[in-house]
Amino acid sequence: MMTTKKKVIIVTASVVILGLGVYFLTKTNKNGKSVLGGNKKYIDEGDINLVPTFSxxxxxxxxxxxxxxxxxxxxxxxxxxxxxxxxxxxxxxxxxxxxxxxxxxxxxxxxxxxxxxxxxxxxxxxxxxxxxxxxxxxxxxx
Structure with missing residues (x-):
């Protein structure tokens, strides 16, 4: 059986790890890219049309x-x-x-x-x- 002290340590460690994970997944560098990489593109990232639309x-x-x-x-x-x-x-x-x-x-x-x-x-x-x-x-x- 776990003691209350062990439960608190496990919960605290889990929250810290989860918090750090969320922080690094959402943190972006000055170019708007995820710090961890991940080449996800978002509409507001300033994509440039390489082929201009004909008008x-x-x-x-x-x-x-x-x-x-x-x-x-x-x-x-x-x-x-x-x-x-x-x-x-x-x-x-x-x-x-x-x-x-x-x-x-x-x-x-x-x-x-x-x-x-x-x-x-x-x-x-x-x-x-x-x-x-x-x-x-x-x-x-x-």
Missing amino acids: ASQKVALLYDAMNRYSGTDETQIFETLTGVSQAQFRLISKTFGLKNYNRILGYNAIGGSKLPLKTWLREELNDADYNLLRKKFPMYL
Whole structure:
């Protein structure tokens, strides 16, 4: 039969061991990782998407900004925006772009323009070599 003193020692030791276990399992270092390792990931750990999600509306905004400038077209931004875009994605971009007012005399959205699709905006804004390069990449839509 155990004495009361032995029971107290066993219970105390169990509580201390259990407490230390919980402490080390929940303690994290400055990077938010468990001190004991364990590669568990939590939503708030700041996971980075290695492959960004495609957003046609975001691409349209970038293209529109690159072309609708008083100071001239930013061809680099156009090509950077369309880098890695598939035919199907370009179709979505073109559809999302819709018809936007374009003044062919001034070369951007101004009074006196007409509503034109992305294809026409690109044709008006880019030189022949750049436009033909895009036509090779997106032959179904340009």
